[in-house]
Structure formats: C-alpha cells, structure tokens
Amino acid sequence: MLRFVALRLVMALPTLWAVLSLVFVLVRIVPGDPALVILGDQATEQALVALRHRMGLDVPLWDQYLQFMAAVLQGDLGISMVRNRPVWGEVATVLPYTLELTFVGIFLGVLMGLPLGVLAAQHRGGWIDAVARWTSLLGLSFPAFISGILMLLLLAVELPWFPVIGNAPFANPPAHLRALVLPALNLGFIMVAYVARVTRSGMLASLSEDYIRTARAKGVPARLVVWRHALRNALIPVVTVVGLYFGILIGNSVLTEIVFNRPGLGKLIVGALNDRDYTMLQGLMVIYALVVVGANLATDLAYGAVDPRIRVR
C-alpha cells in the first residue's frame, strides 16, 4: 500500500508540471500588452516600462517561464497588482472557507447519493427508483447559481430558516454551521445527481454478477449482500465520477459563493477578473491547478482503496 501511494505521488508530478505550464500559457496569451491594459492609454512610457519590469514581462518568454516555475516551486505566488499584498496571503485567508464548503458539499452529495442509488437499483422500477431518476434529472439540469437562488428564496427569505448570507465567523460555531447548510446543500444536491446515477447503474451491474449468487448461496443476509458485496464493487465507477465531477464542483463552488455571498476563492477570482489583477489571477490559477492535481491524486488513491486489483499486483 505504501509503495502504491508513493508511486501515485511520483506519477502526479508530470501532471502538476503540465497544468502549471497551462496556467503560464493561458495568462500569457492576453492579446496586447498587459501593462497597457492595466494602466490605460494615458500611461507614460516610463510607467509602462516600470510595470513591465515589475511583472517580469521585460525578459524573454522562456526566462519568464523559468522564473514562474521557480517561484511557484518556492511557494511564491507573487504580489497582487491591485491590492499590493502577497497573493498567497490573500488566498490563505479565504481558502478555508472554500475547502470547507467543497468538502461538506462532497460529503453531503455522497451521503445522499449513495443510498439513493443503492435503493433505486434494489427496487428497480419502484417509487424510489422514480425519485432517484427525477432527482438526478433535476440535479443535472440545475445550474448551480439557479438552484442557489431558489434555495435562498425558499429557505432563507420565504421561510427564514437559514441566514441569507452564507457565512459567519469560525469563532461562532453554531451560527457558522447554520450559515454553511444552504451553500453546502446546494453543492451536495447537484452532486447527488451524479452519484445516485452511477451508483444505481453500478449496483444494477454488480447485483447481476456471479459473486452475488455465491454470497447468497453462503447464506449471507440480503442486507449484507447488497451493502457489502454489491456496493463495494459499485463504488469503483462512483470514484471515477466523483473524480470527474470535481472540475464541475469547483465551478459550482464559485457560483455558490457568489449567490450566498460567502468569502472564498470564487469571490476572489471574480474580484481579480473585474480588477484585471493579472498576478492575482495567475496565483489563483496555480492554486486551482494544485487543487486539480490533488483531486486527481485523491481519486487514484481512492481507486486503490476500493479496488484491490489496482492496489495489489
């Protein structure tokens, strides 16, 4: 197992390099001169030169690339051009909120999606299958900001069960958790669609496998046949989907943070886009790149956890 983890860690490195390079390229394909864009037409040549120098744009491209990589490797994300503070500091203050939202969202999505998918497969064609089908259809259809707005209207405005602002300081745990409910539910609800759907089809496949018959022939109780023998196998495609869903989840968390007015990477990136804060944008993309690579790694490790054929050779 330890070797497996180590191997996956090493294999994540090329991906990390590739995604970081993508960030570099994306930020450099800005049409025109960023310095000109930032300072505007009235800027003096002197100011432009100074800004280009500050942004490291006055050296050859490959040099910029090396400097960028070196800086990232040292954990240096640069200085925000607009706020004049280190990007990492800005990110660090809001990152816990985004991570909290994302993890609770995934947790809720799996917590609701797995049982729904299992029960739908078990009672195929029954009412719970219909519920699962419609839940999936709705979850796949709802853009995150629309489900967020409707939840806000229903559960915070019409029925004032939850605060309108989806955040309260960590120092006040009860209020903090209450404020987290709606945003996390919003992410979780959309994720339920994906999880329930794959769980259902995975369960239908594994329930018709020979080893299920073997388990029943041993006298294993029906409950364990479903939740141990069948579900353990159905988890393999679920891991795939949760991994793939991560990209959508990040986008949805940005929208959710805006709707519920929560601090987080989402509001930071929208602010940076509006301010044309290129260093901040680049820093945020590096963070997203790290998150993506981390999620891929977590998916790989999860595969190993649920499928011994990958872990043990």
Place this chain on the structure above:
Amino acid sequence: MAVGAIGAPKGIAGRALGNRSLMAGVALLVFIILLAVLAPWISPYDPNDQDAIASLGAPNAQHWFGTDFFGRDVLSRVIWGARVSLFVGAVSTAISMLLGGSIGILSGYVGGRFDQGVMAVMDVLLSFPQLIMGLIIVALLGANLTDLILAIAITAVPPFARVARGPTLSLKERDFVEAGRALGFSNLRIMLVHILPNVLDDLIVMGSLWLATAIRTEASLSFIGLGLPPPTATWGSIIREGFENLLDAPWLAVFPSLAVLIVMLALNMIGDGLRDATDPKAAVS
C-alpha cells in the same frame, strides 16, 4: 439456463419513439425554440423599453412576469433572452464540435508521437475546471458576442477531440481506408470522405449533451458579470439583474431561472432518451 437474457430487443427508432422522456424533452425544446424564433412577433413589449414608473413591478395582467429595475417587461426580456442564450449555446457547441472533431480525427489519423502529444495537451486542458477556464478566457478575450462564443467553444474542444479520436484509431486500420490509400487518395480526402461520416454520429450525440453545458456556461458567465454587455438580454444577465434585487423583486430572478431550468431539463431528457435508445444494455427494463 440463460435467465438473464430475457427481453425483447426493439429497433433503436422504436425505442426512441416509445421513450416518453425523450418525446417530452423534444416537445419542450421545440416550444422554447419557437418562442425564441418568434420573439419579434410574440413578445408583448420591446425588451429594452424602459418605464421608470413601472420599476420593479410585481407580475400583473400587463406584465405577466413583472418588470425590472428600469421598468422593462421581464417576459419580453426572457423571450428575447432565449434567442441569445440558445444562439450562443448552439453556435459554440457547433464550433467545439468542428474544432474538436478536426483535432481528434487528425490526431488519431496521424497517430504516433503527434497523437500522443495532442492528446496529452487535451488531457491537461480537460483536467482544468471548465467554468474557471471559461472565466479566464472570456476575461482575456473580452466580452463581445464572438469572443464569448469562442471562449465557451474552446472549453469544450478537448472532450470532442477525445470522442472523435477513438473511432478514428480503429477506422484507419479498416480495409476501405487501406484501399483508399492504395488507390492514391489524399489523406485529407480519406479523412473527410471515409472517416468523418463514421465519426459524425458520436459527435452529434456528444453535441446534444454539450449543448446543455454550453447554455449553462453562458448563463453562468453572464451571471458572474462576464457575459455580453448591457442592455442585451440573455438569461444569465437577466438573472444577475434579478439577483441584485432579489429581496425586493424575486420574480425578476425566478422567471428567467425557470426558463433556463426548462431548457436544461428538456436537453437532459433528450440526452437520457438518446442514451437509452442507443445503448441496448440500458434499455432492458
């Protein structure tokens, strides 16, 4: 005993017709498309006519969906917004299909190192969150109609490239392609005449699925404030304006939200129906 092998196989067309969710989805989508196409004739008001007195009016007999901050009729804006939203979604999907399809076919056909390189780039692009990528590209390109469409299209190129490449790899080994090569046909001709028609089916199914994503991406970008500049009505931008007045005039956000939701539902129902109709395994029930 082959107990599992029970179930009458029907033709794909038969299953598609017998599939209620597919038909309902098509009906809903046709309805919305008709609304968009007929906007100049059926929308009760000009979507940009302002009426300061009617600012933030609740839904009533004159304004079924109410009015916005500038007193514009929300129903008319939603109907006109359908035009832009559907247009952006459809055109950007078509572009990603074209670009992604070409890249995929070329990559698969050429093969070797080139193929590996292209696919590695596609994988990296694919691994980056789609909405974040869209945000960055729009921010870099600017926010006019062409750039918006292009930005949304670019984010969807990698999945289309993957879909087109798969069948190309196996098709190029087949006899008719070999024969074409032996007859001295140009590579371009082989790709266009022999490979493209065989890949097209997969691309179209994929396209129908991505249309929903493209429309959603446009709405999301507009909602964030990176869509088309005002006063152009798109569903995302109407919702954004509604969101700013959410507590005073919830109808402003709710009605366009429902419009987006209906299109998403329709497209997903069509997608599910198509999948059930084309996948014999899913149809046995």
Place this chain on the structure above:
Amino acid sequence: MTNVVPLKTPPALAVKDLTTGLKIRGIWHQAVRGVSFEVMPRETVALVGESGCGKSLTAMSIMGLLPAKVGKVLSGSVTVDGREVVGLPEREFEGLRGNLVSMIFQEPMTSLNPVLPVGFQIAETLRRHRGLDGAAARAEVLRLMNRVQIPASARRIDDYPHQFSGGMRQRVMIAMAVACRPKVLLADEPTTALDVTIQAQVLNLIAELQAEDGMAVLFITHNLGVVASIASRVVVMYGGDVVETAPVDDFFQRPSHPYSAALLKSVPRADRRPDSLEPIPGQVPTLFQMPDGCRFQSRCAHVMEVCTRRPPLLPGGGRPDHQMRCWLGRPEGGL
C-alpha cells in the same frame, strides 16, 4: 426374520414432483416439470442434460436462489435432511444455505467477489452460521484452506481472488461451501471451466471431502466422462423433464430413453471409433416451442402418435431402480 423391516436411511436430499416456472415476456412457463429424485448421504448423483434442460434451474430451486420475480417453484417439495424448504421464508432459507446445503458454481473466475480477500469470503460462512469471529474464524479459515489443499494458506489468506489461478479459486469456493459441513453439496459444472489436469484434482478433492464429511453430492454436468467416474446414479433431464434415472453402470450399458441413447452416441468414448459419433439432430426447443406430451418428440427417431401424450416414468433397462419416461416398447405405445 419375517418381521424385520429393513430400516431405510432417510435421503439427505429428496426432490418430489418439483415444478419450477419461469416468467418470460409476461407468461409463466414450466421450465422444470414434475422432477423427482433422491440423494442419500455419501452418495453422488449426477444430473445430466444439455444446457437449457432445466438442471441448473432445479439446483436453484433447491437452493431457493431462483431469480426474483421471474422464477418460482410452482409445486412440489424439496426436503434437505428431512426439512421442507419449498415456501420457506427468505430469512429462514438464509440460515440453511451454506449451512445445511451448499453450492459451488461453474465459473471460479467470476464467482468470487473481486474486492474482498478470500479469507474474508470463507469466514463469512462461518460468521453467519457458526457465529465465529476474529481469531477463531481466522484459525478455522486456515484449517479449511489447508483442507482444500491451498498451498501457503497462512500467507495467502488475505490475498484477493485475482491473485489466484482458476483451480485455486475453485478450491476457495469449495472451502466456503464445506465450511459448515453441509449435508448436501450441489456442484453445478464445477470443473467445466478448468484445465483437464485441474479438473481431476478438483473432482478428487470433492470426493475426499465427501468421504470425510458424508455429504450427499448432486453433481450437475453435461460431461458423461465425469459422470462415469464419480456418480453412483444418473438423472437425465430434457426440456424440464426427468427422462431417465438409473444406476450409473446400468445407464451406460442399457440407456433406454431414446434421448439418453442418442446422448451417449453423441460423445466420444475411448472404446469407440471417433467416426461412429452421431450428433443429435435438431435443437432443444425453447420454452415457447415446447411440444405437448413428450418434449423430445421433435428430435426423436422413434416418434409415434402416442408421443403427443406425456409418458409417465416407466421401468426400463435391466434393474428395478432404472426408470425412463418413454412410450417405446409399451403396450400403450401401440395405441
């Protein structure tokens, strides 16, 4: 002397008039009809027939493992160690399966759960029926793995199925099946998917375990060579009917049902020239096309008018316990 009634040992497995239905496109079909046979302790009975003849379905009926909603026992009785199991609630049936009656299957590659260690899968039987847990279960699993001759059992107990060969997996299956010393073992083509040399080893293993534990074995196969080497009695099925039942030697010497005779002629034997092989013409009719009366009539060389009536089981061959279901050579047959 005259008063002494010989005490008959009760059979470990008794199937009586078992009729099992399959629901196909909304209609129930009798896929097994009126099947009867008995298996005594320590005895091996071979259930023989082509695929689709209802032999696996018979086994599934005995195990209570018919596919839900589309399969059910319509009538008849099955007793295991004297206990009636037809109509038993699922909960109670679970308590018997793997305990009183066990089953091993054809596909060792797919019959084990790929994500659970083999030791765990063997221990499940013990946990369910013996309440064994932890170290006690582990010790018993090791003993069982040794008993089915899995080498280096202590090292392999936590390995996963994909790390075992087909033969070894079948040994794991057997270990699971015999863990609780069942009275009856149903073996559904357990060697068909294995190499010939491995086949012999597995057959020997089953025979050894049977000798030690005194299990009754119902061995389902279409391989007549295997039948000759392990079984004491043969039950031949065709189209859901038992068409012949006989002691194994009498069956091979005097097969009396036209189907049995045809079956024997269609398989290669060491004492015959290969060019004397005669395949049975035609195919097994599907449940939709089953003729009334004798179900073999559509392929039978001796078909008569009376065959449209279903023949009863009649004496055949050379022994009193040899029976067959055919009108041939009967006075009624001339009608």
